[in-house]
Amino acid sequence: MSKKTYIQAITDALRLELGSDEKTLVFGEDVGKNGGVFRATDGLQAEFGEDRVFDTPLAESGIGGLSIGLALEGFRPIPEIQFLGFIFETLDSIAGQMSRERFRTGGTRHMPITIRSPYGGGTHTPEMHADSLEGYLAQIPGLRVVTPSNPYDAKGLLISSIRNNDPVFFLENLKLYRSMKADIPDEAYTVPLDKANVVREGTDISLIAYSAQVNQSLKVAEKLEKEGISVEVVDLRTLSPLDEETILKSVQKTGRAVAIQEAQRQAGIAANVASLIAEKGTLYLSAPVGRVYAPDTVYPFGLAEDDWLPAEDEIEAKTREILNY
Amino acid sequence: MDNEKPIVDFGAIRDALGKDFEPVQVMDGQAKVIKPEIVSKYSNEQLVEFFKLMLWERTLHQRSNALTRQGRLGFYAPTEGQEASEMGSNSAMKKTDVLMPAYRDIPQLIQHGLPVYKAFLWSRGHVLGNEYPEDFHAMPPQIIIGAQYVQAAGVALGIKKNGTKDKVAYTYTGDGGTSQGDFYEGMNFAGAFQAPAVFIVQNNGYAISVPRRKQTAAKTLAQKAVAAGIPSVQVDGMDFLAVYEVTKAAREYAAAGNGPVMIETLTYRFGPHTNAGDDPKRYRTKDEEQPWFDNDPLIRYRKYLTDQGVWSEDQENEYVEQVKEDIKAAVKQADEAPKQKMTEFLGNVFEEQPQNIQQQITEFQAKESK
Numbered sequence: 249m250s251k252k253t254y255i256q257a258i259t260d261a262l263r264l265e266l267g268s269d270e271k272t273l274v275f276g277e278d279v280g281k282n283g284g285v286f287r288a289t290d291g292l293q294a295e296f297g298e299d300r301v302f303d304t305p306l307a308e309s310g311i312g313g314l315s316i317g318l319a320l321e322g323f324r325p326i327p328e329i330q331f332l333g334f335i336f337e338t339l340d341s342i343a344g345q346m347s348r349e350r351f352r353t354g355g356t357r358h359m360p361i362t363i364r365s366p367y368g369g370g371t372h373t374p375e376m377h378a379d380s381l382e383g384y385l386a387q388i389p390g391l392r393v394v395t396p397s398n399p400y401d402a403k404g405l406l407i408s409s410i411r412n413n414d415p416v417f418f419l420e421n422l423k424l425y426r427s428m429k430a431d432i433p434d435e436a437y438t439v440p441l442d443k444a445n446v447v448r449e450g451t452d453i454s455l456i457a458y459s460a461q462v463n464q465s466l467k468v469a470e471k472l473e474k475e476g477i478s479v480e481v482v483d484l485r486t487l488s489p490l491d492e493e494t495i496l497k498s499v500q501k502t503g504r505a506v507a508i509q510e511a512q513r514q515a516g517i518a519a520n521v522a523s524l525i526a527e528k529g530t531l532y533l534s535a536p537v538g539r540v541y542a543p544d545t546v547y548p549f550g551l552a553e554d555d556w557l558p559a560e561d562e563i564e565a566k567t568r569e570i571l572n573y
Numbered sequence: 574m575d576n577e578k579p580i581v582d583f584g585a586i587r588d589a590l591g592k593d594f595e596p597v598q599v600m601d602g603q604a605k606v607i608k609p610e611i612v613s614k615y616s617n618e619q620l621v622e623f624f625k626l627m628l629w630e631r632t633l634h635q636r637s638n639a640l641t642r643q644g645r646l647g648f649y650a651p652t653e654g655q656e657a658s659e660m661g662s663n664s665a666m667k668k669t670d671v672l673m674p675a676y677r678d679i680p681q682l683i684q685h686g687l688p689v690y691k692a693f694l695w696s697r698g699h700v701l702g703n704e705y706p707e708d709f710h711a712m713p714p715q716i717i718i719g720a721q722y723v724q725a726a727g728v729a730l731g732i733k734k735n736g737t738k739d740k741v742a743y744t745y746t747g748d749g750g751t752s753q754g755d756f757y758e759g760m761n762f763a764g765a766f767q768a769p770a771v772f773i774v775q776n777n778g779y780a781i782s783v784p785r786r787k788q789t790a791a792k793t794l795a796q797k798a799v800a801a802g803i804p805s806v807q808v809d810g811m812d813f814l815a816v817y818e819v820t821k822a823a824r825e826y827a828a829a830g831n832g833p834v835m836i837e838t839l840t841y842r843f844g845p846h847t848n849a850g851d852d853p854k855r856y857r858t859k860d861e862e863q864p865w866f867d868n869d870p871l872i873r874y875r876k877y878l879t880d881q882g883v884w885s886e887d888q889e890n891e892y893v894e895q896v897k898e899d900i901k902a903a904v905k906q907a908d909e910a911p912k913q914k915m916t917e918f919l920g921n922v923f924e925e926q927p928q929n930i931q932q933q934i935t936e937f938q939a940k941e942s943k
Binding site for chain 2 (some may be wrong): 273305307309310312313319322323352354355356381389392412442469490492557
């Protein structure tokens with residue numbers, strides 16, 4: 249066991265998988281000698297060599313195509329897109345190509361690719377760095393979208409993603425990179441894909457969240473506990489496809505739910521959670537499903553982030569509203 | 574001061590661009606041998622085999638055209654006129670090379686090893702047409718123009734990393750495709766990694782209705798490889814031997830570890846872009862088309878072989894009949910493909926089924942068992 253930050257946990261996972269599977273390759277813009285713009289790949293090129301960990305020209309679409317071609321030659325690519333806002337440059341390689349490959353070849357070819365990319369607000373990044381674009385990705389058949397909320401999950405989910413034989417989009421929250429430390433095992437371990445995690449048990453209401461909003465939800469749960477309100481917090485972990493069983497089981501128990509995201513109301517995946525509950529859990533409900541989200545504007549200018557991003561008080565207010573409905 | 578010469582003469586630089594690219598030719602449109610040293614490398618029997626490849630492609634085109642009209646094929650992009658470009662380049666490759674084709678490159682796929690009935694199933698829209706055995710080194714035809722180029726760079730890098738000797742990735746696009754970002758990114762990545770790839774541009778004059786001159790101010794498409802720092806060449810795409818020799822040289826250069834190569838073949842599409850309603854009469858004149866029709870890649874080779882006394886009309890008829898029989902059998906085999914099932918589709922999305930897929934498989938199992 250060692251105390252690790254979220255980003256150290258990610259580096260750990262990459263190091264272990266590079267060490268145990270010689271077909272794994274880490275590549276992207278500045279991931280080699282520089283060790284990544286956030287140090288996620290720090291020391292990996294020195295340890296495993298330039299053949300396994302290497303820089304690419306500055307072209308996201310090329311990186312996507314490179315991943316597909318390498319996968320066809322038997323490799324297990326772990327490319328990085330420097331910021332999630334840059335995926336539009338390579339959306340064809342993700343949505344139009346690698347996610348379809350197993351299907352379009354009748355299962356005769358597959359794409360064991362894990363795309364890592366940081367995102368998320370609260371650190372005053374420039375334009376197109378912090379946007380929550382998981383909603384786009386969640387609509388792509390054949391692609392898993394995974395995002396951890398803590399260091400333990402970051403390592404275990406990344407190892408599972410790399411070992412999975414289908415494409416996984418692995419989203420890393422910028423604000424979480426160094427904001428928390430946790431004791432995690434030093435050796436390789438996995439956290440299952442396609443499985444949500446009940447991170448706090450409760451009986452009065454379910455807060456269904458992911459990424460940075462899981463910690464916000466936990467803080468709200470602690471606060472309300474002092475008033476005798478029992479809040480269950482569900483960390484989705486895999487955003488697409490959703491773990492419907494865990495969500496519905498929680499709502500069946502509590503009868504009330506709030507779906508929470510950092511993305512705008514018209515984006516993200518909270519609407520998918522709400523519609524799932526409406527379709528399959530209506531009779532469990534004592535109140536409508538609440539949602540917490542950002543306004544339907546373009547991601548804000550840095551100085552306006554604090555006013556724009558959904559904060560704890562908004563989660564608390566929405567939770568109280570649904571409890572008192 | 575006004576008369577002072579500017580520090581840079583951009584006009585002179587522009588006029589010089591593309592001057593290094595003169596199309597390679599072995600035999601001209603009148604079957605006159607330009608490079609006898611190339612022709613003499615091959616026996617008459619070998620030249621007949623080359624001609625048969627083009628005749629096979631022409632026959633496949635004619636039958637595919639007819640089958641499309643009868644509703645027995647679906648999507649079809651005609652290849653007539655491009656036989657020298659397609660067969661000349663493809664036959665210079667080895668079976669172990671990885672072919673990344675675009676949607677017009679079906680004849681290359683078949684010559685590389687795809688059974689004709691599978692090509693027909695691809696045309697109709699059946700997954701069996703895309704199920705390739707592992708030892709068939711190719712991908713199904715790419716619809717997104719340019720995507721095959723960035724992917725070919727990846728395959729080539731994979732070949733290099735695997736240390737596989739004497740193996741290249743090769744890919745095709747058209748003249749319009751050279752305007753795509755992925756076209757440049759693919760060549761540039763392969764160049765930066767010095768990966769064994771051969772990038773082929775079949776310049777057939779048109780991207781649907783848009784003529785080549787509207788794609789770019791560049792005098793040649795071959796010169797676009799200069800931007801990637803890789804060698805390139807323009808070749809008479811109606812001249813089988815020229816395309817064959819150039820591609821063979823490109824393959825050898827790339828396979829030897831020298832990095833990628835780009836080839837532009839100058840060819841012409843005799844018919845429409847696809848059989849889905851495109852009519853070249855809307856955007857081409859007879860005056861423009863006729864010289865190209867007269868430059869048919871089959872005409873010059875047929876004339877040459879006939880003059881040599883190694884090819885006759887009877888031989889041609891016999892061969893065409895045999896190809897037609899093969900195609901007839903392939904259509905029959907395609908007809909026998911089982912109806913596609915949603916449960917099988919669902920099972921091909923992921924290796925391990927998430928809940929949504931499991932649920933939908935159960936739903937469709939109930940429907941399919943009725």
